[in-house]
Amino acid sequence: MTPPDSPPPFSLRSIAVPAFGPALLFNIGEGAILPVVALSARELGASVAVAALIVTLIGLGSWFFNLPASLITLKFGERWSIVGAAAAGALALLAAGLSLMIPDGLWLLAVAMGVVGMSASVFSLARQKYLTEAVPVEFRARALSTLGGVNRIGIFIGPFVGAAVMHFAGISGAYWVGVAGMAAAAALAVTIPDLVVAPSSSSAGPEPTLRGVAVSHAGVFLTAGAGILLLSALRASRQVVIPLWADHVGLDATQASLLYGLSGAIDMLVFYPAGKVMDRRGRLWVAIPSTLIMGTALMLIPLTAGFTGLLLVALLIGFGNGISSGLVMTLGADFSPDRGRGQFLGLWRxxxxxxxxxxxxxxxxxxxxxxxxxxxxxxxxxxxAAAGVFAVVLPKLRHRRNY
Structure with a gap:
């Protein structure tokens, strides 16, 4: 029998709003603008190559800002880092919307997209660190898989909301949706208090530096990190492969969009069960099947010659990617030290x-x-290759986990 003064059992539902609400709103805002950035650049006079580069600035901004993001989170804490990142993202999207109304607005649009990427980096790292420290380890994979799933749901919903507003406000309407989503994320993060995290017994002494964390955890970064590198490359490639092969076999844009959307729908249906499997059976039970499924499905794509065959393969890719939701964040949380966690997660990302x-x-x-x-x-x-790395490395690194 549970003693009357003991805390109630942990439930993800009890932290749903503070943990996942800002992430959903932020990603709705980001998702709303993703389909129109290249079109906006073209409208401002950019060539196709320059328009593609401006879209790429979001990813580049996020990539190169991961290390500064860890220092920002360390200085200001998770809650205010989330608030600041969402507010900065909202201001950047406001500037992007205004770029369509001023002469030579292409430069403003380019800078705004870079800032959006930087904001997303800080937001994502702070949210991951927040959940890693606030959620009991036996719920960690479910929490981070749910965060990954919520991110995908937001990115999926955003373009539909943006399209609805663009019907009345033109292309700039997508940016106003982005501003509203990110501003709402900032407001929600302000009004909800931080979750209480027990202090670490090893918290004495100076905070480790980025270089110190990189050196002390080099073995993890060079082994498990290699698996994460391959998995991330696999995931990003699948987003490009489906529309390209659809065009290659003569499908029109509507059919290609339908394939991509159905693959994404399957992706969003399986993230929580996958997290539950990782919590109960171990990370390998998801890491290996997900990478093998996606690898096999991609190798089957050249054998397809029409809509039905490509649809079946796209659904398989969506399933494989869906069950890997949160895997990168979960493994990062598992190997992150109590001291220097933000720095470790910045390097991991x-x-x-x-x-x-x-x-x-x-x-x-x-x-x-x-x-x-x-x-x-x-x-x-x-x-x-990713499955092979995980199969060899994860059992050998069992002693490096923080639980």
């Missing part, structure tokens, strides 16, 4: 974002040298 940037580059390079089928097959090989 830097590695993951490097993979996200490199995956499409690999696809492009192999396609340029050989063919699209060869490029798609090469990205599928990444899945088998």
């Amino acid at each position: 830097f590695i993951a974002d490097a993979g996200s940037t490199g995956g499409p580059v690999l696809l492009s390079a192999v396609t340029a040298v050989s063919s699209l089928a060869a490029g798609v097959t090469a990205t599928g090989v990444l899945g088998f």
Whole structure:
């Protein structure tokens, strides 16, 4: 029998609003503007190549700001870092919306997209650190898988909300949705108090430096980090492969969008069960199947020649990606030290974002040298490589986990 003065059992539902509400709103805001950034750049006179570069600035801003983001989170704490990042993102999207109304607005749009990426980096790192410290370890994978799933739901909903507003306000309407979403995320994070986190028994002494954390955890970064790099490259490549192969086999834009949307829908349905499996059976039970499923599905794509075959493969990719929701964050939380956690997570996210940037580059390079089928097959090989790394490394690093 539970003593009357003991705390109630932990429930993810009890922290749903403070833990996941700001993330949902932030990603609705980001999702609203993603389909229109390239179109906005073209409207401002950019070439196709420059428009693509401006879209890329969001990812580059996030990638290169991961390390400064860890220092910002350390200085201001998780709650105020989340508030500040969402507010900065809202201001950047306000500037992006105004760029369409001023002469030479292309430069303002480019700077705004870079700031959006930086804001997303701080927001995501602070939210991950917050959950890592606030949620009991036996619920960690479920919490972080849910965070990953909420992020995807927001990105999925955002374009529909943006499209509805654009019907009345034109292309700038998407940016106003983005401003509203990120400002609401900041407001929600302000009004909800921090969760109470018990102080660590090892909290005495100076805070570790980024370099010190990198050196002391080099073995983890070079081994488990390699698996994360490959997984992130695999995930990013799949987003490019489906529309490219749809065009290759003669499908129109509507069919390609439907394939992409259905794959994303499957993705969003399975994140919580996958987190439950990771909590109860271990991380390997998701890490290996998810990478093998995505790798196999990508290697099957060159065998498809029409809508039905590509749909089946896209659904398989969505399932594989969906069950890996939160895996990168969960492994980062598992290996992060109590002291220097923010610095560790900044380095961990830097590695993951490097993979996200490199995956499409690999696809492009192999396609340029050989063919699209060869490029798609090469990205599928990444899945088998990631599974191999996880199978060997995760059991060997069991002693480096923080539980």
